[in-house]
Amino acid sequence: MRGFWILVHVLGFTLWLGGGIATMVAGLSAKGFAPAERLAAYKLIGAIQRILVGPGAMAVLLSGLVLSMPYMKQGAVPGWMGLMMIAGILGALGAVTISVPTAAKLARLEVDARGGLPEAFQALRKRQIFAATIAGTFGLIAMFAVTLGRW
């Protein structure tokens, strides 16, 4: 059964962090687009966040909690594992509670009457960049902890 939960764990952070990097690349590439095309890119980003990042982060949390049961019972959690757990929990919560809902709001925006970006766009985009950077950084800290942090 442990193998199954490790699989869910690995699939989860692949979807979460992969989707996060795809979001970053798509958002940056769309910067030069005309308003209507730029908003269309944010509709795709919304789908990436909703279908890949959200479920991926939830899968990491769920499988991480299941995998940590034996360590909790023993009361002996190695340092790298503690760091992975704390950074992973903070990152996944940031992704699910701020990043995914903000991406959903951006995905619903339409061009204004003059064919420009709507007023709400810049503020939502700043919130998205902030939340996704924090969540992604915590995800990467967890990844470094479970690899380089074991030495």
Ligand code: HEM
């Ligand atoms: C993005 C965040 C995370 C990444 C990249 C990550 C990565 C990994 C990796 C690669 C392993 C396999 C380690 C091995 O067996 O050699 C692992 C195992 C594990 N993870 Fe995570 N993890 C993350 C978040 C979490 C969270 C949030 C928790 C707990 C709440 C958690 C708890 C565990 C536990 C208990 C194991 C099993 C360790 C063992 O028995 O060897 N992880 N994780």
